[in-house]
Amino acid sequence: MTENLERQGSAVSARWRIVGWIVLTTALALLAVTVTMRSVMSGQVAEAANVGVVQEIEEFRTFAAEGLDPRTARPFTSMEALMERYLARQQPLAGEAIVGVAGGRVLAAQGLADGSGDILAGDAALVDRILRDARTAGVYESAHGTVRWGKAEAVAAGEPATIAPERRAHLLVAQFTGAAQEEANRQAVLLFGVAVGGLALTAGIAWLVARQIMRPIRTVRETAESITAHDLSARIPVQGRDDLARLAETLNAMLDRIEGSHLAQRHFIAEAREHLNEPQRLLAAALRDLVDGDMPGADRARIACGAQQLIARMGQTLADLDVLAQSGNPGFVKPARVPVSEVTADVAAEASTPGAHPGRHFRIEETGRAEAWLDAARIADAVRQLVDNAVAHTSPGDTIGIGSSVADGAASFWVANPGPPLDPERARALLESYRSTEGTDPGMGLGLAVVKAVAEAHRGIAWVESGDGAQTRFGLTVPLDALVPARGADDAFADRIATTLGEES
Template sequence: MLLLTLVTLTVVGITFYTVQRNHIDDRINQQLQIAMEEFSAEAVEAYDSGRFDNLSDLMQDVLSHRVPEDSEGMVGYVGTRPAWTQPGGLDMVADEELMEVLGERVTALRGATEGETRTVETSTSTYRYSLMPVTLGNMGEGAYAVAYDYNAETAQLTETFRIYVIAALICLAVLFGASWLISGELLRPIRELRETASRISETDLDARLEVESNDDLADMANTFNLMLDRIQDAFDSQLKLLDDAGHELRTPITIVRGHLELMDVSDPEDVSAVRSLALDELDRMHRLADDLVLLAKAERPDFVTKHPVDAGPFIDRIFELVQPISQKHR
């Protein structure tokens, strides 16, 4: 159960984290696309207004009206030089590694008609950015870059997942303690069954389980006690049989021994009488031994075998056997 719970919590946690991470990725990509489209529309509108005669002033005016998110930053390039940035939000210029990468990409995209969206890692953080070349009439070339601090965007998710892991570990610890106590109580009858079985020997079959409930384990304990009762009855029956057989065997032995000790070896008649008596007692012992063997064989499954019988002679024979008895009791 602990293993199943651990697997379940792990799968749920990983699924939750993956879904939320993908949701953040989709939101950032969507926001970058919207930012590019809005800038393009505003830049074209400002250019068509005729109020600007150079790209630097136009870029300053457009960026001054933009309000970024806390983890969002914007930079306007004139040529390959970062000329303007938005007020507030992410300070992209402060990360020199990021600006170096963006400068290289601005140079690589000069004269291009389409921008790009990429992820870049620096020693400070991880960024997801979109870069769009800008060419407006005779104002020259430039570029517009928007970046999101990916680590800042996922910080809350990471903290939430860390709290989830701690809570899951606490739940597992509580579950382990509770399951240890509950399983110990549930398995107590089985432990008592093992201990009782270990105390049973050939000379002591009196041990029994105490039944204190009405559940399945109590039924098992009752069944075990009934099994012990049957075994004890079988042992008692065997001991009684052995006692009776021993008594029956000692009687003819005692008789024969007594007559042999008192026999007059010089008297032929006495010797003949003792001999006849000894043979009779030995025959009785032989019949008793045969009965014991027959009783032992009676426990075998092949003791009674079925075979066809001619009913006529069988009934006639039974009639002959019972006829003297019926005449005797008339």
């Protein structure tokens, strides 16, 4: 099945397919134009021949009806004289034959040097065929090519209409269209040659354009080939503002997400290893000590208490890792409108509970006076992480500050602990998720990663401030209304009803 799927599709490159379709469609269009033009020119040749025949026949009929014999100044009584007089006045064009038949004689008007009149006059069989034809016009294929002909007859003045045919005069007008058709064919061949040249030029341009179009796609393929499981940093160069540029931007954004997910996975594993290896080692050592039967009861109780703390620490680590794993899920936060001061007071009260953090003192530095759409439980967990981080990096007797504020449409929560200021680069590194365990003290990386995850889930940021003062503040800032749920039609209807009832009351 897999082999069959691999063999499906065209083996021809996209560049050749683009050029092939362009050349094919252009060739069909040019062929249609050439055939159409040849047909039009052939039609024009036939139309011109027909017009010439009709015009000569009409002129002869007019002359036969109105013409006068110059010798008598009266209508012609001799058909030979009439025909001679008429033919003497004609100047046939190329391919045109004007022949008169009267009194058993065949006379031809002398025109251009192609001798079409003499050809028709000398072909007795063709003349006889035309005279015997019951039609007044027609088309023959003869030894001289295609002939379009017309004929008219005249009788002398005073002769009855029933006069015998041999006493009548006949004018034969023929158009030999072979030469004109050959010229039309030569023009069609010339047009076809120009079309072939244009097709070759189109193919060349299509080849260059296809190469230009396929270059970004080739770059995408080369970039994809350069990406490995250990290096996801390659990106597609973005040039221009067309569809391919937007495609490159989209693929780069996708690669950013893939790299972010990959790094997050590596970070997740590193955090788990960093925070579980040491407690696991200490717990194993404690268990080895507990199996020693000669250990005094007081030492056994102390080791058991330490083992319980290690287990609790590992449980907290697993809980934090679970928070990080869920932080990308859509339902990670469940916002509700809550007072900022309430969240601050709850965390401060919990931290100040006797026995929670022995030897540390807590005070509320500031309280924000506003309501915000946020997940109070998640925000409280993040601030607890900051409290635990501050406890781990202070000494007994130190005072840790907890506070919140509201400014510029955002709520900020922070924890301040005394101590020397941090180096700006190190302070920045603490909040970079994938550097949180590199070169930092134990316990800092995972807690701050949780804080950052909670802040970003609220469309906010995590931050650290450490300046010339005697304290460092870690916190997070979230918008007040970024997570306002969309109001449904029922809510809007209820508001309108409430407003209406309020106005009526």
